[in-house]
Amino acid sequence: MFGRVAVSLAALALVSASPTRFAPKAPPVTALLDACQDKDGWADPAPPARIDGQVYYVGTCGITVLLVASAQGHVLLDAGPEEAAPLVLANIRRLGLNPHDVKWLFASHAHFDHVGGLAALQKATGARIAALPDQARELEKGEPFPDDPQFGLIHGFTPIKVDRVLTDGVPFLLGPNRFTAFATPGHTRGSTSWVIRGCGKKVCPAIAYTDSTSAVSAESYRFSDHPAWVAMFRKGVARIATLPCSINVTPHPSQSALFERLAGDAPVADHEQCERYSQQALTKLDERLAKERAAK
Ligand SMILES: [Zn+2]
Numbered sequence: 035m036f037g038r039v040a041v042s043l044a045a046l047a048l049v050s051a052s053p054t055r056f057a058p059k060a061p062p063v064t065a066l067l068d069a070c071q072d073k074d075g076w077a078d079p080a081p082p083a084r085i086d087g088q089v090y091y092v093g094t095c096g097i098t099v100l101l102v103a104s105a106q107g108h109v110l111l112d113a114g115p116e117e118a119a120p121l122v123l124a125n126i127r128r129l130g131l132n133p134h135d136v137k138w139l140f141a142s143h144a145h146f147d148h149v150g151g152l153a154a155l156q157k158a159t160g161a162r163i164a165a166l167p168d169q170a171r172e173l174e175k176g177e178p179f180p181d182d183p184q185f186g187l188i189h190g191f192t193p194i195k196v197d198r199v200l201t202d203g204v205p206f207l208l209g210p211n212r213f214t215a216f217a218t219p220g221h222t223r224g225s226t227s228w229v230i231r232g233c234g235k236k237v238c239p240a241i242a243y244t245d246s247t248s249a250v251s252a253e254s255y256r257f258s259d260h261p262a263w264v265a266m267f268r269k270g271v272a273r274i275a276t277l278p279c280s281i282n283v284t285p286h287p288s289q290s291a292l293f294e295r296l297a298g299d300a301p302v303a304d305h306e307q308c309e310r311y312s313q314q315a316l317t318k319l320d321e322r323l324a325k326e327r328a329a330k
Contacts, residue, residue, distance in 0.1 A: 056105040056234075058129040060084040063296050070095035070293060076147055077117045082125040083296065086281055086303075087233030088211065089241055091292075092125035094118050097147060098285050098292070100243060101126060102232040106209030107137035110161070111228060111243055112285060113151035116191070122151065123158055136161045137208060140215070142245040142285040143222040144172035145184065146191040153192035162197035164206065166215050169224030170196040181263065182222055183251035210234040218274050220267035220315070221246040229278050239280035242308050246285050247271050247315030249322045257319070258326045264319070271315045279308035 066083040078095035085091055085100070093099035093114055099122050100111040108131065114122060126133050136159040141149050152173070156163060165173055172179065177190030200206060206213045211232040218227040225245040231238035249257060249267065257264050281303050284290040290311060295302045 056103075058084075058088070058090065058103050058131055060090055060129055066091065067293055067297050074288060076115045077121065079121050080125075082129050085283065085296075086241060087238060089230060089232045090125075090129060091287075092122050092129070093287075094121055096286060096288075098243075098283060098287050099125075100230070100283065101129070101131075101136070102208075102211050102213070102230055103129070103131060104209030104211050104232075104234065107135050109138045109140060109208055109211065109213060110136050110155065110159075111140045111213075111230070112142055112148045113139065113155045115147050115150040116154060117151075119151035119154035119158070122155060133159045138206075139163045140213065140228060141165060141169065141173065141226065142228075142243065143225045144169055144175075144191075145178070145188055145222065147188075148285050149173065149194070150191040152194050156194065163194055164198040164200050165196050166200050166202055166217050166224065166226050168217065168219065169222075169226050170199050172222065172224040179223065181260075183249070183255050183257065183260075183263070184222075185252060185255075187250075187252035212238075216273060216277060217270065218245050218247075219270035221248060221250075223266070225270060227274055227277060239303065240278035241281045241283060242274075242277050242279040243283050243285075244274050244277070244279075244290075244308055244311060246289065247274070247311065247318075249315075249319045256326050258323055264323070267319060268316065271312050271319070273312075274315075275309040275312035277308050279305060282307035282311055284311070 063083045065081045074096040076096045080095045083091045088103045090101045092101045097114040102109045173194040176193030178185045214229045228243040230241040
């Protein structure tokens with residue numbers, strides 16, 4: 035008797051808890067590939083596309099912005115430059131979603147091409163901003179710190195008040211989706227890579243949103259003059275190889291050949307992508323250091 039009541043109560047709970055059908059509508063991925071065939075500008079408009087599960091590309095031809103959707107609210111990872119903010123908002127609407135349902139904004143690194151649009155997106159959505167401690171300081175400053183290799187080379191962005199400081203490696207939950215921030219310093223001190231589990235089920239493929247790893251700098255900067263930065267870079271970028279990584283996505287789609295993979299030239303899912311991405315960056319850093327030595 036008790037068993038039967040328990041079963042029917044459980045069934046009732048199941049019915050009442052079942053969410054209304056949540057199904058954003060993305061155009062076919064070919065629309066994105068066609069729009070960006072010969073374009074990679076930071077503000078070149080691109081239609082949205084579904085990457086996997088509830089993870090959607092809503093950026094431009096040259097800059098990745100990811101929307102991870104759920105009936106309980108959405109998360110945006112990165113914003114693109116300021117001039118791309120209206121394009122990102124239009125893409126969210128094109129998926130049939132309301133920008134006001136974006137609850138949180140996260141970022142890869144605090145350079146204007148990835149976070150220049152954050153202030154505008156925050157204003158348009160009402161979302162809050164969360165970041166790891168070093169990135170939080172960079173977002174609130176609104177320009178690179180003097181020890182950033184690109185200090186003086188790139189301009190700033192509208193400073194952002196960070197609402198929540200996250201803890202490295204501790205998952206952040208929104209509805210059925212999980213986001214884990216990992217400090218992977220190198221490109222900037224606050225460089226952050228994210229592991230997203232956004233398929234709405236208990237077990238989801240890990241989408242690694244791995245930060246830029248390029249050793250780019252202002253003209254007068256020499257990495258070899260900054261051994262502490264180089265050591266931090268090696269450690270941060272090496273960490274990328276250790277992240278759960280079913281699908282690697284990067285802040286510039288070209289860094290991980292995202293469009294080529296979506297076009298079928300290579301597998302979209304490949305567990306070794308993060309390892310290769312990390313290794314290539316470390317090789318490039320060594321090449322840069324060798325070049326500096328040769329120029330001495
Ligand atoms: Zn950058």
